[in-house]
Amino acid sequence: MITRHSFIPMAVRLAVACLVLALGGQAALADYKSDMGYTALAAELGAAMPTGADVPVSQVEAPLVSGAYCPDDVTDSELIGKNYTWENGYAGVSGHATTVARYYYGSTLSFAPGISTINVYNANSFLTALKAGKLSDPAFETSSVQSDSWIGSYVDPVNPTSAQITKDIQTLRRFDYTIQRDDFVGVVAVNNGSATAIPSLLASSYNSITVGMSNGNHSHGLTSLQQQDGSGRIKPEIVGSTDGILESGNPAPYVSFVVPLVSGAAAELLQVAAGNSSLSLASHSQTVKAILLAGATKTQFPTWSRTPTAPLDTTYGAGQLNVYNNYHILTAGRQQASSSATVGSAGWDFNTTSASQTQTYFFDVPGTTAFKEFSVVLTWNRVLTPDSFFGMTQLNSSLANLDLKLYNASGFALGALVDSSVNTTDNIEHIYGSLLPGRYALEVSSSYAASTDYALAWRNRPTLPGDANLDGEVGPEDFGLLKDNFGVVRTDWAHGDFSGDGEVGPEDFGILKDNFGASLPGLAPFAPLVGGSDAPVGLTVTPEPASLLLLLGLSAPAWWRKRRAPARGAARGQ
Template sequence: MSNRAILPTLLSITLAAALHASVQSDIGYTELKAEFGSALPDGSNLTALVVEAPDGSGRWAVAKSGELSTRKITVLYNSYTPTSFSSHAGLVAKNLCGTTTSIIPSLEELFVTDIASYRAQSLKIGSGPEPITTTWDLENHSLGSNVTVYNINMLRRLDYRINRDLVTVVVALGNGTSAMEPLWGNNYNTIAVGTATGQHSRGGTNSDGSGRMKPDLVGTATYTSYATPVVTSAAGLLIAETKRTASLAPAKDPRVIKALLMAGATKEEFPAWARTPAQPLDPIYGAGQVNIYNSYKALLAGRQPAGAAWRATKGWDTAKSGASSVYYFEVPAGQTVKFSTVLAWHRELSTTDYWVFSSSLADLNLRLRNTTSTFALGTVVAESTSALDNVEHIYVPALPAGKYALEVFGPAGTTYGIAWNSIGGAPEKVVTPTTPAEEQPAPAPATDGELTPATYSARGENGTKEGVAKLFDHTTTTKWLDFSGTSWVQVSFGAPTSLTSYSFTSANDYSTRDPYNWTLSGSNDGVTWTVIETRSAQTFASRYLKRDFTLAKASAGYLQFRFDIVCKSGSITQLANLQVFGQATATTTETTPSTEPATSTVLAELAPTSFAARGENGTKEGTAKLFDHTASTKWLDFSGTTWIQVSFNEPRALESYSFTSANDRSERDPRNWTLSGSNDGVTWTVIESRTSQSFATRLLQRDFVLAAKSEAFKHYRFDIVCKSGSITQLADLELWGY
C-alpha cells in the first residue's frame, strides 16, 4: 500500500463559538423536551464513532474532561494510549454527547480514531479484505480529506459498508463556499451537513458522480465541524427510540433515519429556499435546518405501509420499490398544512476484490397526487424526479384540505426509506376508507377536524402581547394570560357546530396558573348556556404539554362555546394553545344515537367507562389510580403476574398507549406483557406482545406505538409479568386512539 500522506482539513477556522447558545431551541429540542420531559431517550443505549484528523501538533484524541468526564471513551486501532488531546475533537464530541450541550447526553460509549487508522484498519483501504463490520450505531466525520488515488475506493468502501451494516454516517462539508473536497461529501449513502449561514462547500458533488446536490441538511453551529455532530446527535435520538420501542425498530435503517431528518427540516429560516422537480434540494441549504421536534414526532406516528388504506398525515415506511407504491392520507376539511416528504435509498455496490467496485443507482421518483375516496389517482400536485440524486424531496408550504396519494415509482426491487411530515392542523388520524359510491345509500358525513373560530374573546388578557389571539396561533412559545384565577374563554362560529374534542397546551411557566377545573358550555344566543361537560382536578405534568380531551359524545350544534376556568392556585390563569375539533352541523338539537358503533377519526386520549385489575391494594393503591393523571399515586397488585382491563361503551380503535413507572422498587415494573382486544369480554384477539421492557427512572412515562392501528374493540386487556418478585405496580396508564 502506498504511503502517500493523507491531506486532511479540519473543518473549522476557529475553536471559539463551537455551538450557538440557542442551538437546542433552534433545532426544536427545547420544545420536544418541554413536551416529553424525561420520557425522551437520552442515548444510554447508543454507541458512536468519531473520526478525527490530526491538528497542527498531530493531536486528534478526545480528552475525558468537562462535559465528557463521565463518558466512556475508547480509542480504536491504536496500540498506544494518547496523552495529548485535540481541542477540535473535544468540541465535536461535546456537541455530539456532552452532558449539557448534546441532546443525547448519556451516550453509552464513544469510540474515537484518527483518519489514517480509519482508512487503513477500518475501511481496509489497499489491503484487500472487505471493511470491518461496525459495532457502533453512528459515525461522525467532522473533517474533509483528499487522498488522490484512494478517493474513489474510500467513497465506495464507506457506501458499501453503510449498505451492508445499516449504520448511519454523518459527514461535514468544507467551510467557505469553494468546491467540495473528495471526502466525504461525495458519498451517496451518508448524511452531508452544512451550516445555516450557508458558509460551506457549494456546487454539488464533483467525484464519483457529479452534480448531486449537497448538503442534505444544515445545522446551526458556526462551522461545519460543529454543525455535523448536532445532526449526528439528532440521528442518535431517533435511533435510540427505535432501539427501545419494538414497533419502531425498522426505522433504524439509515435510509429511514435520513428521510425522517430531512422531511422534518425547516425552511422558514431561509426565504430564498427553493427546489425543482429535477433538483430536489436547495443548492445551499439542502432540505433545510434540522428540526428534531418534527422528525421525532414523525417517527412516533409509526410505520404507515403502502396500500389502499388511509394513513396518518405524518409517518414513515421502509419497503422495496414496485411498479408503484402508494401512501394515502387526508388533510381534513377547513385545514391547511405544511407538507414535507423525503424518499431516500442507497446506491448498491458489488465487488470481488474490494478494490474495483461496480456501482449502480436505481432511479426512483416521488409524486404527490390528488386522489378520491376509492383511491383513484388524480392530478399531480408536486413531484421530485431527479435523475442524479438518491433522495427525492417534495415540500408544499400550504397544502389545502383534501385526499392525497404519495406515490413512489421506478424500477422494482430497491429498498427505500420514506418519511412525511404535516405541520399544523388537527392531531394525526387514520380515516376508515369509505365504500364505493354505488354501494353508498347517501354521501358520507363530513370528517371531524380542527375548527377555526370566526371570533373569540376572554374575560381578560395581558394586552396583545399575551392576548386571547395567542391561544389560536399554534405556537407554544406564546400564551394568553388573564390576571384572574377565575376566567373564561369563548369561541364563536358562523354556523352551528358540533364539538367532539378539544386540547389545552400549558404555557411556559408557573404551573399554578394552569387550568385546574373547568366547565364547557354551548349556546346559540350567547345568553342561555347548556353545560356540555365539567372536568376537575386536572394537571399538566410539564410545561408546553398538550392534553387532549374527548367528549363522551359529540355535542349538539351550537354557535358559541365557552370554557369557564379556575386555575390551579393564585390569581392568574394562562394557556399557550387552545384547539377545538368537530364539524359543522345543520341542526342545533341532539341527534338520536346511532345503533351502529362509530369510531372517531380524531386521535385523542381515550377515557375508559370502566376498568378492573386482577388485584389492588385497597382504594389507596387501587386501579382508579392508573387513570388519575397523577404520577405521585399508583396501582399495586400483590402478584408478579397480573392483568388490567379497560372497557368503553362503544368500540374504540387503539393506536398507542403509555405506562408510567411508579415511585419505587423497579423490580415491580412491568417487564413482559400482552395487549389483547375483545368485543364480548370472552373471546380475546392478541394485538401485540412486548418483552424485556425496562424503565430507566422512577415516574418515567414510556409511550408504546402499535405497528398499526388496532381493530375497534369495546374491551382491552394487558396481561403483565413484573420484572421480578411478587408485586406489580404502575403509576399511570394512558390509551390513545379513535
C-alpha cells in the same frame, strides 16, 4: 498519497477565524437547542426525553500535527465517566476532538448526553482501514452512528492524477459499502466557507448524511466526482444552527460542531426505535436519514427552493435540523402503502420496491384544517458490489432511480398530479409545500429492475384556523375570501369554509375572527421590513370583530342573512 494540507483538521484551520470572531463578534442571542427544536421537545417529554442511551457511537477525528486525535475524557466535565475505545491507540488530547465530543454526547451541551460507549478513530487510520483498492473487505463499523467532522482527498490539487481520483472514488464507495453492509448512520461534513468546493471525502458520499450550517457559510452546490459517482448531486443535505456554539469560550460557527449535533439527533431516534418493537424498522440508516431530512425546517430560509428535478436547496439542503419534528415523525409510526386504507398525515415507512411495483400511500388533510407545510422525503442507498473480475479491488456502484409523486385522490383512485420529485442523479427525492383539505396520494415508483430498499418519511404543520390563502397569517385577504363566498355551499377551506361542513357561514366567520391578526410562530422571521425600521403592516394589531366589520362597512347579521338564506335553501332542496 494524502496531500498534507488536505488533512489539516478544521480546528487548526479555524484558529485564525476564531481570532477574528473573538475581536469583532458578539455573543449569540439565540441558542442552537431552541433553534433546532430540542428545547421544545424536552419541555414536552420531560423525563421521557430521549438521550441516546445505549446507542454505541463512533467519532472519527483528523489528527493534530502531534498525532493527537482524542477528546479530553479526563478533565472535561462534559465528557468524563463514559467508555472510550481509542481505536488507533491513545495519542493525546485534541481540542477539536474535545469540542466535537461536547456537542455529540456531552452531559449538558449535546442532544445525546446518554451516549456512553464511544469508539474514537484517527481519520488517517480510518481511511487505511477502508482498504480502498485492496482485495480484503473494509473494517466493520460496530457503532450505530458515526460522526465525521473532517474533510480530505487523495488528489493533489496541483498535479492531480487519474490514480488519485480513482482512489477518492474507491474510498467513497468503500465508505458507502460499509453503510450498506453494517447499516450505521454516517454523518459527514462539507467544508467551511461558502466559496469552498464540496470535498470528495466524505461529503460526496450517497449513503451518509452531509451536514452544513444554517448561516450558509459552507461549501455547497453540486458534487463533481466523475465516473459512476454522480456529479451534480446537491450537498449538503441538512444544516444546523451554530447559535451559541463555543470553542474555548469563543463563538465557533463551524461545520465541525454541527455534525455531532446531527449525529446526536440520530442517536436519539435510534434509542426510541430500539425501545419499541413496532418502530424497529426505523433503526435502518435509510429511515433515520429520511426522518432527519423530512423533519428539517425551511421557514428560516426565505430563499429556500426545490424543483421536481432538484430535490434540495443548493445552500441549505432539506433545511435546518429539527429534533422536535423528528421525534413526532418517528412516533407517528410505520405506515405502509395500501390500495384500500389511508395512512396518517405524519409517519414513515421502510420497504422494498422494484420496477414492477408502485407503492401508494393515501392520506387525508381533514376539512377542519389545512397544511401550511407538508414535507416528505424518499431515500435509498446506492449499492456497491465487487467487480466480477477485479473483486474487492474495484467496487462497482449501482444506483436505483426511484421517484416520488403527490396526487390528488378520490377514494382510492389517483386524480391530478399535484407535485413530483423525479431527479435521475441522486438517491433522494423531496416534496414540500402547502396542502388544502382533501384526499391525496404519495406514490413511490422505481425504474430500476432490482429490488430496492427505501425509506419514506413525512410530516405536516397545520396552518392557523382562518388562514384561507395558506400564507400562515390570518388577515384581511382571508376575510376577503370568506366575505366573497359567504353563504356558498359545497365549497372549501380556500374559499372560507374553515369548519369543514361544506359551506361558508357564521361559524367560519367566528373562526376567522378568533384568529384575526395571528401568524404562525417561526414563520420566515427574516422577512425584510420595508424602510428598515418600519414595523410590519397589518399584523401587529388584532382588531375586534366589530371594528373589522366597521372597517369594511358591513353589518354582520344583515350580510349573513342576505347571502345565506338562498344558499341553505338550495342545499336542502327546498
